[in-house]
Amino acid sequence: MSDHTGAPSADTPPPGCPAHASAVHLGGLEYQQTPSQLYRTMRREHGAVAPVLLDGGIPAWLVLGYPEVSYVTSHDELFARDSRRWNQWPNIPQDWPLLPFVGHQPSVLFTEGQEHQRRAGVITEALEGVDQFELTRQCQVIAEQLIASFAGSGQAELMSTYAHALPARAVLWMCGVPQGTTGTEQLVEDLRISLDAGEGDDPVAAYLRVGERITELVKEKRERPGPDVTSRMLHHPAGLSDEEVVQDLISVIAAAQQPTANWICNTLRLLLTDERFAVNVSGGRVSVGDALNEVLWLDTPTQNFIGRWAVRDTQLGGRLIREGDCLVLGLAAANTDPQIWPEAHVGAENSAHLSFSNGEHRCPYPAPLLADVMARTAVETLLERLPDLVLAVDAAELTWRPSVWMRGLTTLPVRFTPSVQ
Ligand code: HEM
DSSP, X not given: OBOTTSOBOTTSXXXXXXXXXXXXXXXXXXXXXXXXXXXXXXXXXXXXXXXEEEGGGEEEEEEOOHHHHHHHHTOTTTEESOGGGOTXXXXXXXXXXXHHHHSOOSSGGGOOHHHHHHHHHHHHHHHHXXXXXXXXXXXXXXXXXXXXXXXXXXXXXXXXXXXTHHHHHHHHHHTTOOTTSHHHHHHHHHHXXXXXXXXXXXXXXXXXXXXXXXXXXHHHHHHSOOSSHHHHHHTSTTOOOHHHHHHHHHHHHHHHHHHHHHHHHHHHHHHXXXXXXXXXXXXXXXXXXXXXXXXXXXXXXXXXXXXXEESSOEEETTEEEOTTOEEEEOHHHHHTOTTTOTTSOOOSSOOXXXXXXXXXXXXXXXHHHHHHHHHHHHHHHHHXXXXXXXXXXXXXXXXXXXXXXXXXXXXXXXXXXXXXX
């Protein structure tokens, strides 16, 4: 439908796009259990680039093919990050649920070209300064403290008490936030609420408190630098302003916490439910590494990522993509693309998955290594301390969160022999 100027009216899919007439609503119950089947069906019915509807019926493209996701992410000149070029803004209500992820913010996430290289370069170098041995030691200390808080009871819900808490504390430690103070505990809690609000939580208020605390941290580190990510960002020769460092630090902390937490939890689930790992779980360091990698192929934490916006009209996977269209990176679908697994065997033998994305805006180089240190230490320490750990419910009773974006469990209840740690 067009108005008299020929421009699209506010409530229609992209002009001339018959594909969106049969678009798949992204969301719904399928995601809670078996997104892989849904991706397979979508690929069969729509090909490598499927027309989808986001919350509120907003049209977008879901890029499902491994070659197509690789192409989109490595062609910034065609598919860029600044969401202000979206042709759907006139249709987006002020309380649209995806606004926090899609609305433009002055952070590294939405910058392009030289400005992105400047900002991402500072983050890369600041993260490169993290000593991986020291991070391992710190994660062990955090893991021991968390385990001690529930070891005596013989049971725990690992998602909230362990998988979420450990990366939050580890990332704050990397950024130079002092450990163990009331203020830090509040910050860990506010991070949880702002990234993953439960019933009765106020995510907006929590996010504001996170912003205030990070602003204070930046002020403190400007005056008294230390051997931490924040100080290295502030004193980098690129000369970022305090406001830029605040924005990018919040991005780093948020980008690190959620996916690493789900990586830990999804790996524990695999180890506790799949008999291939059962034999070697306790102390089986080799199988922990295998499980971590297999999760990145099969249950990757960031299953879909929004996104990229077309810079001009172009073609992708046989589709006509219009200038300003939104593309969602189907990272989980790409990882299980039958084109790269012709034998239908998705293996854990290599790490050519797209779980950390690809191209200029990929998860910045040292971050996947640091996330690996956190996740590996979290899983290994838990299995060493509680060697007879088992699920407290039937594997079939575990439920996935109803999210199209993050792949993670709602809870992971376990039991074990109580011990004093
Ligand atoms: C220490 C832990 C981590 C840190 C510090 C971190 C940091 C970041 C940052 C700063 C970005 C934005 C990059 C940019 O726009 O230039 C990013 C993007 C991303 N990260 Fe990470 N991250 C961490 C862990 C993870 C994990 C565990 C996963 C998933 C397994 C992950 C997946 C991604 C993805 C998919 C993107 C989007 C890339 C794109 O736009 O193409 N990250 N990360």
